[in-house]
Amino acid sequence: MSKAKRLIDILLYISAKKKFTAQEIADDFNISVRTVHRYLLDLSDMGLPIYAEQGRNGGYTVLSSTLLPPILFTEEEAVAIFFAFQSLHYYRDLPFNTEMKSVSQKLYDSLQQEAKKKVDTLQSYIAFWNPKRTIETPLLTDVLEAIINQEQLHIQYESKSGITTKHVQPIGVYAHDGLWYMPALHAPFEKILLFRIDRIHSIEVSDKNPDSTINLQQWLESDYEPQQPIRLYVELTREGVRQCLSEPNLEKAVVRSSDGTGFIEMMIDKGELHFISSLFFRLGQHAIVKEPQELIQLIRKQAHDLLSIYPEQRDI
Known part of the structure; x- marks a missing residue:
């Protein structure tokens, strides 16, 4: 049996046992006590917190630790985990950001050369892109x-x-x-x-x-239940359908006709009117709001405010 395999077996053994003697390991693994001490030193150098107790009834104790025993991944599993971390690459702030970078680097370093080449190639062609925000999230x-x-x-x-x-x-x-x-x-x-x-x-x-x-x-x-329900009905051109299908909050409510046009009919919360008014204002003639009247008034006000900024220029 290779030394690496023996070390892993002993690590799993003592992580489960917590308190043990060198003689117990020697008996269970059919090796000498001297070899056990050498292996324990190797595990200690690797970061496993082992405390030696002196005296007649002494032995070893694995101190409370957040280190996990080895988990054996296939090459494909390791690559999948590596890219799962990469999917968060474009976020400026992440919880456990330092630790995630460390894990990602450890995974990459553990791969065989061919697997590293595969990862390097895939990174040139795959990106889990999000807009890279400059906004900080310090809390x-x-x-x-x-x-x-x-x-x-x-x-x-x-x-x-x-x-x-x-x-x-x-x-x-x-x-x-x-x-x-x-x-x-x-x-x-x-x-x-x-x-x-x-x-x-x-x-x-x-x-x-x-x-x-x-x-x-x-x-x-959970199913969305408006606190102040109000009916929304909007007629959509083909372009309006295309745009609304890209909006997560509206996508499921879009009903398409055979000619590519469509409509939206759904119940929304009255408190959302200001939010969706900006969306339908942006869509202009491609989304004609029929109900509610409050939303129509909000869009009219936005149009009026915009016209007041850009008044018509009269020829002199």
Whole structure:
């Protein structure tokens, strides 16, 4: 048996046993005690925290450690994990960013030469691209730690109305389009609101709440129910259909006709009108809003405001 294989077997053995003697290893692996001591020194040099206890009843103890025993991956599995890390390459801020770079480098270094060539080639042709944001998210790790500890927070949050203090119970974080978001139960309204983490200026732990009513996965998979439902009906040209199919919030609601045109008919929350008004204003004649009247008025106001900036020039 090779030394490398023997070391792995002993590492798995002592990681499970935690407390042991050199004689026990010698007996179980049919090797000399002197060889055991040599192997233990090698494992200690590799970073395994082994503590030697002196005396008649002495032995060895593996101290509490975050080191994991070896996991054997196939070459294809290692390449897949490497590219999973690469998919986050375009995010400016990541939790555990240093550790992820370290793991990625270890995986790459562990590959055989042919596999490294494959990875190098694939990197020239595959990219999990996101717009590389210049916006910093300095509190991302702090927010994530608070979520893991199930803590309620007072946050200083920047919105259209300025910087205000909000009392929230975060349920998780997720990344989208190069930015990080935090859905959280907003205490005054007892409903889940969405906060951009880069807009959080400060956080302060206010309390612990072990009885969270919903987690991130449940929230993401839950059916959307508008708090103030209002009917949206929009007629779309062929170009309007194409554009709306690229919008995640509208894609499922687009109904296409045989000639390529279509329409959107769905219930939305009244609080979203300002958000979607900008979208339909941008689509112009390719998306004709029929309902609700409040949305039509918002689009008219946007058009009026734009015309006031660019008044018609009269010939003198």
